[in-house]
Amino acid sequence: MSGRAVVVAALALVVGARAGGAQERGEANGSIRVFAQPVPSAHLVVITPTVTGKVDAKPWLSFDVDWSADVVSGATPRTYGLPDVVSAATDFSEVRNVIGAGAAGVVGPATISGGYAYGTENDYRSHLLRLGVTLDLFHHNTTLALNYSHSFDSICDLAQPGVPVTLRQPLDTSRGCFSGIPALTEESLGIDNLEATWTQTLTKSLIGSIGGTYQHLNGFQSNPYRTVRLDGGLLQAQESHPSLRDRGAITARVRWAVAKLASTLGADLRLYRDSWGVQSITGELNWEQPFSVASPAWRYVGRARGYVQSGAIFYRDAGNADSYERTGPVGNFFTADPELAPLADLLIGGRVVHASTHPANHRRWHMFTHVEWELGIDYVKMFALSPEPPIAARIRYFASALVATIGASGGF
Amino acid sequence: MPRGLALLALLGCGACTIDVGVAPDAGPCPASPDFFVSDVFPFYLQANQCNSAGCHAFEDGHGTLRLRTPGLAPVPGTPLEQWPFDWRENYLSALQLVRCDDPSQSRLLTVPEGQSNLHPPGPVVLDRASARMIITTWVTP
Numbered sequence: 001m002s003g004r005a006v007v008v009a010a011l012a013l014v015v016g017a018r019a020g021g022a023q024e025r026g027e028a029n030g031s032i033r034v035f036a037q038p039v040p041s042a043h044l045v046v047i048t049p050t051v052t053g054k055v056d057a058k059p060w061l062s063f064d065v066d067w068s069a070d071v072v073s074g075a076t077p078r079t080y081g082l083p084d085v086v087s088a089a090t091d092f093s094e095v096r097n098v099i100g101a102g103a104a105g106v107v108g109p110a111t112i113s114g115g116y117a118y119g120t121e122n123d124y125r126s127h128l129l130r131l132g133v134t135l136d137l138f139h140h141n142t143t144l145a146l147n148y149s150h151s152f153d154s155i156c157d158l159a160q161p162g163v164p165v166t167l168r169q170p171l172d173t174s175r176g177c178f179s180g181i182p183a184l185t186e187e188s189l190g191i192d193n194l195e196a197t198w199t200q201t202l203t204k205s206l207i208g209s210i211g212g213t214y215q216h217l218n219g220f221q222s223n224p225y226r227t228v229r230l231d232g233g234l235l236q237a238q239e240s241h242p243s244l245r246d247r248g249a250i251t252a253r254v255r256w257a258v259a260k261l262a263s264t265l266g267a268d269l270r271l272y273r274d275s276w277g278v279q280s281i282t283g284e285l286n287w288e289q290p291f292s293v294a295s296p297a298w299r300y301v302g303r304a305r306g307y308v309q310s311g312a313i314f315y316r317d318a319g320n321a322d323s324y325e326r327t328g329p330v331g332n333f334f335t336a337d338p339e340l341a342p343l344a345d346l347l348i349g350g351r352v353v354h355a356s357t358h359p360a361n362h363r364r365w366h367m368f369t370h371v372e373w374e375l376g377i378d379y380v381k382m383f384a385l386s387p388e389p390p391i392a393a394r395i396r397y398f399a400s401a402l403v404a405t406i407g408a409s410g411g412f
Numbered sequence: 413m414p415r416g417l418a419l420l421a422l423l424g425c426g427a428c429t430i431d432v433g434v435a436p437d438a439g440p441c442p443a444s445p446d447f448f449v450s451d452v453f454p455f456y457l458q459a460n461q462c463n464s465a466g467c468h469a470f471e472d473g474h475g476t477l478r479l480r481t482p483g484l485a486p487v488p489g490t491p492l493e494q495w496p497f498d499w500r501e502n503y504l505s506a507l508q509l510v511r512c513d514d515p516s517q518s519r520l521l522t523v524p525e526g527q528s529n530l531h532p533p534g535p536v537v538l539d540r541a542s543a544r545m546i547i548t549t550w551v552t553p
Contacts, residue, residue, distance in 0.1 A: 078476075090474065164436040164438035165436060166435070166436050166438050166439075167438050169476060169508060169509070169519065170476055172474070172475035172476055172523075172530060173474070173475065173530060173532065175530060175532060176530055181530075183527075183530055184530075227476065231439075231440070232493075233500075233501075233504045234439075234440040234504065234507070235439075235440050235508075236476075236504065236505070236508045237508075242430045242432075244430060245430075246428070275428055275429050275430050276429065276430060277429045313429055313430075313432065314432050328435055329435050330432050330435075331431075331432025331433040331434055331435055332432060332433040332434070332435065332436065333432055333433075
């Protein structure tokens with residue numbers, strides 16, 4: 001592989017496009033991801049099938065469609081606070097569906113895109129609009145991308161107008177949601193999301209990108225089913241989160257092509273901060289290499305990721321002296337969200353990929369000129385950084401999470 | 413402020429966090445613990461089989477109300493902190509579902525009466541008059 005080709009392959013890894021895609025008229029992708037938190041007392045399984053498709057109607061115009069679902073089942077304790085309520089974990093299952101469509105047009109070096117997605121589940125509705133522009137400059141050596149989306153979400157909740165947060169009760173069931181019955185209401189949540197990315201070829205074998213994301217959330221951000229014990233258990237109220245949240249992150253990535261091995265070494269660093277006081281840092285190293293340089297159709301990817309975050313300013317751990325149960329809420333707020341607790345995790349994963357190309361007159365299954373399969377497994381071990389975080393059993397189990405992915409994509 | 417600048421400001425400043433405000437002074441309903449033991453549990457919760465397996469039993473029940481199988485009842489006048497664990501947790505679980513200001517609108521009554529279409533088995537409390545009397549007496553000082 002020439003140095004230039006290696007750089008192109010590395011660039012494809014960064015921007016998520018395939019090297020052979022430029023000559024294709026479209027592509028189709030399908031995958032199934034299985035996420036499992038296997039601890040017996042509070043197990044959780046999420047199966048996520050995804051299908052996407054894109055077709056180039058004209059050299060300057062393409063259309064895309066996508067569908068994904070989350071099929072969730074498990075058991076989870078809904079009340080946070082001592083005494084231990086793990087044995088009261090509630091069985092639940094739900095299905096989320098998201099379907100979307102979009103279009104993209106090429107104008108000179110710019111690709112302008114837009115789209116819409118609709119998400120639905122028993123207790124949640126979402127309408128998302130997105131716009132984006134990508135500039136491909138200096139013979140593909142520089143790519144600038146700017147994407148914006150706004151989501152209009154509705155969340156089912158118990159109707160409790162005027163009730164103080166410490167007396168608000170959780171939603172028991174999604175039964176009756178969005179049917180207009182007076183006992184229930186729809187809370188709103190608006191989400192603005194802005195992303196900017198600059199990807200740059202740095203040398204013949206090195207490419208880098210730096211990106212920033214900013215998200216503004218305004219509305220109901222609590223889980224309507226979760227409860228927190230306050231004041232010795234005399235109050236057991238629906239978790240109360242602030243209605244405003246600003247989140248920002250900066251991500252830097254580099255990919256170094258090792259031509260002699262036809263391999264790519266990647267390193268990612270992400271810094272995150274939000275207005276709820278959560279700060280995090282993520283570092284990842286990954287290595288992609290063919291099993292044989294002479295036969296590069298089969299390749300493997302190994303990766304290791306470390307993550308650590310602080311807790312939200314209104315998070316109080318049930319095992320500490322200043323727990324909600326002992327000292328009450330932090331102002332108006334109290335949470336049972338494990339993602340707002342200080343924690344760390346370590347992910348080790350790998351995947352095997354097989355890619356094949358086919359001439360236009362011998363298409364695979366009479367359709368595809370490029371087919372790629374992949375099978376991946378990730379192991380996640382979480383580490384609690386406070387004595388008794390929500391759903392501590394999942395964190396402490398030898399495997400906090402296992403993720404298996406099988407996917408296929410084809411270009412035509 | 414443009415959103416891009418907001419991102420830089422958010423990452424750069426240490427004081428860009430929300431104001432948590434002041435905790436509301438709304439306290440729990442001071443429903444009589446002794447009356448819970450003498451009347452509410454035996455003549456309302458138990459009589460309507462709320463604590464049955466698959467309903468609101470602690471181990472495998474549904475919803476917010478979770479009831480344990482209690483042992484010996486506390487002697488009247490015993491401070492709540494000294495109650496047997498199961499009795500105390502049952503009292504606290506039921507307490508969340510009553511309204512001192514309007515007892516007849518307590519969810520402990522309205523949900524099992526089937527008034528809000530949120531009780532999967534449908535209405536299970538058939539003697540509504542007695543039920544309301546029990547709950548009203550419980551929460552009235």
